Amino acid sequence: MKRRHFLAASSAAVAFPFLPSCSKSGGGSGSKTLTVFTWADYLSDDAAASFEEKHGCKLVIDTFDSNEAMIAKLEAGATGYDVLVPSSYAVRQLQEKDLLQPLDRSLIPNTVNIDQDYLSRALDPEMTVSVPYMMAPTVLAYLKSKVGTPEPSWHLIERADLKGRITLLDDMREVLGAALKTLGHSFNSIDEAEVQAAADLAIEWKKNIAKFENEQWKTGIASGEFFLVHGYAGELILAQDENEDIEVVVPHEGAAFSCDDLCIPKTAKEVALAHAFINHLSDAAVAAENMEWIGYRAPNTAAYANLSEDFRGSPILFPPAELFAKCEPIAYLGDKLPIYTEAWDRVKNAS
Amino acid sequence: MKPSRLPLVTTILVLVFFYLPIAALVIRSFNASRYTPAWKGFTWKWYERLWEREDLLSALGNSLKIATAASLLSMVLGTTAAFALHRHRSRLQDFHSLMVRVPLVLPDILMGMSLLLLFVSAGVPLSLITITLAHVTFCLSYVALVVLARLEDFDFNVVEAARDLGATPLQAFAKITLPMLLPGILAGGLLAFTLSIDDYVITFFVKGPGSDTLPTLIYSMIKKSRELPVINALSTLMLAITFAVVFAAQRLTRKA
Numbered sequence: 001m002k003r004r005h006f007l008a009a010s011s012a013a014v015a016f017p018f019l020p021s022c023s024k025s026g027g028g029s030g031s032k033t034l035t036v037f038t039w040a041d042y043l044s045d046d047a048a049a050s051f052e053e054k055h056g057c058k059l060v061i062d063t064f065d066s067n068e069a070m071i072a073k074l075e076a077g078a079t080g081y082d083v084l085v086p087s088s089y090a091v092r093q094l095q096e097k098d099l100l101q102p103l104d105r106s107l108i109p110n111t112v113n114i115d116q117d118y119l120s121r122a123l124d125p126e127m128t129v130s131v132p133y134m135m136a137p138t139v140l141a142y143l144k145s146k147v148g149t150p151e152p153s154w155h156l157i158e159r160a161d162l163k164g165r166i167t168l169l170d171d172m173r174e175v176l177g178a179a180l181k182t183l184g185h186s187f188n189s190i191d192e193a194e195v196q197a198a199a200d201l202a203i204e205w206k207k208n209i210a211k212f213e214n215e216q217w218k219t220g221i222a223s224g225e226f227f228l229v230h231g232y233a234g235e236l237i238l239a240q241d242e243n244e245d246i247e248v249v250v251p252h253e254g255a256a257f258s259c260d261d262l263c264i265p266k267t268a269k270e271v272a273l274a275h276a277f278i279n280h281l282s283d284a285a286v287a288a289e290n291m292e293w294i295g296y297r298a299p300n301t302a303a304y305a306n307l308s309e310d311f312r313g314s315p316i317l318f319p320p321a322e323l324f325a326k327c328e329p330i331a332y333l334g335d336k337l338p339i340y341t342e343a344w345d346r347v348k349n350a351s
Numbered sequence: 352m353k354p355s356r357l358p359l360v361t362t363i364l365v366l367v368f369f370y371l372p373i374a375a376l377v378i379r380s381f382n383a384s385r386y387t388p389a390w391k392g393f394t395w396k397w398y399e400r401l402w403e404r405e406d407l408l409s410a411l412g413n414s415l416k417i418a419t420a421a422s423l424l425s426m427v428l429g430t431t432a433a434f435a436l437h438r439h440r441s442r443l444q445d446f447h448s449l450m451v452r453v454p455l456v457l458p459d460i461l462m463g464m465s466l467l468l469l470f471v472s473a474g475v476p477l478s479l480i481t482i483t484l485a486h487v488t489f490c491l492s493y494v495a496l497v498v499l500a501r502l503e504d505f506d507f508n509v510v511e512a513a514r515d516l517g518a519t520p521l522q523a524f525a526k527i528t529l530p531m532l533l534p535g536i537l538a539g540g541l542l543a544f545t546l547s548i549d550d551y552v553i554t555f556f557v558k559g560p561g562s563d564t565l566p567t568l569i570y571s572m573i574k575k576s577r578e579l580p581v582i583n584a585l586s587t588l589m590l591a592i593t594f595a596v597v598f599a600a601q602r603l604t605r606k607a
Contacts, residue, residue, distance in 0.1 A: 035560035040406075040568055041576035060561040061406065063571035073556055076464065077471035080560040222386045238577060239386045295577055 038085035044293035092332035107275035110282035113302035134296035135259035136233040146227040152249030165227040170212035172344040188331040199343035254326025380583035397584040421486035422543040429494025437502040463556030477559025490543035501535030541600040
């Protein structure tokens with residue numbers, strides 16, 4: 001009796017309609033919604049507003065914080081996204097899993113603006129499924145007061161006087177790639193002997209560094225705890241703005257350029273609008289405003305002329321041509337990846 | 352003999368250990384410097400920027416809606432489960448007990464992924480509702496265990512007495528059982544609220560377009576955003592809210 005009573009009472013309570021309503025899509029009068037799955041703060045307010053105005057639609061931004069989590073989610077069947085902004089290597093993975101649709105280039109006339117020099121080395125040079133959006137190199141930053149003003153080179157990591165005051169990214173491809181570059185090979189070499197030689201060099205580095213580190217390098221260099229750090233340009237440039245002692249350099253051997261690309265998933269509902277969005281972001285004026293807001297470089301030749309002198313003059317985002325020629329994106333290696341994982345295991349286990 | 356100072360010293364050390372990092376965060380939220388921990392002057396600018404950021408405020412709104420709905424739902428379901436577990440001991444209830452406890456130890460990523468697969472195969476569009484349902488699945492366990500603990504020293508003779516004196520089962524429940532259990536239920540609900548509001552992993556998998564919550568947005572901001580200190584400001588505000596909620600929870604449990 002008691003039990004039946006309780007169940008009845010509680011099931012009534014369950015039916016209590018207290019679920020948050022999500023139907024706040026204003027208008028509803030046929031106005032379209034474009035949903036972009038991207039990184040937070042990766043689109044300027046102006047670029048978003050001008051797109052909404054031009055196409056009379058609403059832009060919904062949804063965020064992810066890692067390519068892998070995003071791919072896992074899409075692979076499981078999550079839908080509702082019209083444009084994705086993954087890193088280049090993740091675009092290849094998405095493509096391999098057949099989650100992207102080919103781009104209709106006739107709907108994106110602004111692709112003529114894209115930097116051909118960059119594109120020739122990009123992972124999708126024909127822009128079949130993706131259009132490059134923003135890129136920044138992986139760089140070294142050091143404290144001038146402790147390191148001096150040496151020639152920018154990966155060899156700085158070996159300097160004995162900096163022992164224990166250096167961090168390298170805890171990232172297999174970044175570290176082995178830097179070692180490969182130092183030895184004069186491609187960042188994406190799939191030659192086993194070359195990668196093993198790079199691992200040997202990385203083991204030498206490991207003896208001199210404090211640790212492999214993915215978070216602390218930003219504050220570590222700013223607070224003076226570390227003298228030399230390996231990290232991403234966007235954040236280090238900001239740190240440099242605040243602390244004049246910090247010098248950010250692209251090693252002369254060349255570095256990795258990480259790039260995020262715009263692409264359209266197969267499940268997109270607003271395919272035409274998604275193309276229009278990519279076209280909008282590839283517009284010279286929009287791209288220039290957008291990249292200064294974000295602090296990365298959009299590989300968009302037409303936009304370079306619209307940049308402020310200060311931004312255009314950055315030797316990190318816009319390295320001289322001969323140095324830029326030595327920079328490469330991190331390629332997706334598919335089944336060749338074990339060459340790297342084995343070498344990296346050796347580095348991590350070395351003492 | 353003088354009383355020992357040791358307990359006092361230990362207490363202070365423990366409090367410092369707990370709250371020093373939090374104090375650092377609060378101080379940083381007023382620091383004009385974007386990057387360096389060094390003090391570069393007092394500023395409200397991160398709080399001002401926070402106020403201008405519609406995406407963060409809407410994420411906060413989403414988080415609050417979800418946490419409220421999830422804690423209310425799990426208070427009802429958790430209490431029901433606790434009752435069933437307490438009143439009826441059988442093989443089935445042993446299994447039930449196990450099933451209620453499992454979500455406490457289940458890795459979040461497993462739960463997030465399986466819930467996503469479930470929603471996708473059932474054709475449920477991902478939205479605030481799917482996040483709320485997902486949160487109920489783990490909040491429920493916490494509520495059930497808190498209420499179960501209260502039921503352990505609950506005197507059911509009082510209910511029997513009410514029934515003897517002519518109360519209907521419904522009256523006995525509404526006037527006797529519920530009020531006596533209420534502090535436990537509310538404490539469980541507040542626990543569920545705080546758990547829901549800072550869940551990240553499960554939320555990421557079951558969120559749909561436009562339903563970013565604070566944790567998912569903050570994790571993403573850590574990657575590329577130039578306005579990271581806004582998060583310090585926001586964390587400070589959330590901290591204040593959490594303190595208030597925990598304080599309220601303590602008061603409620605103490606009363607009974």
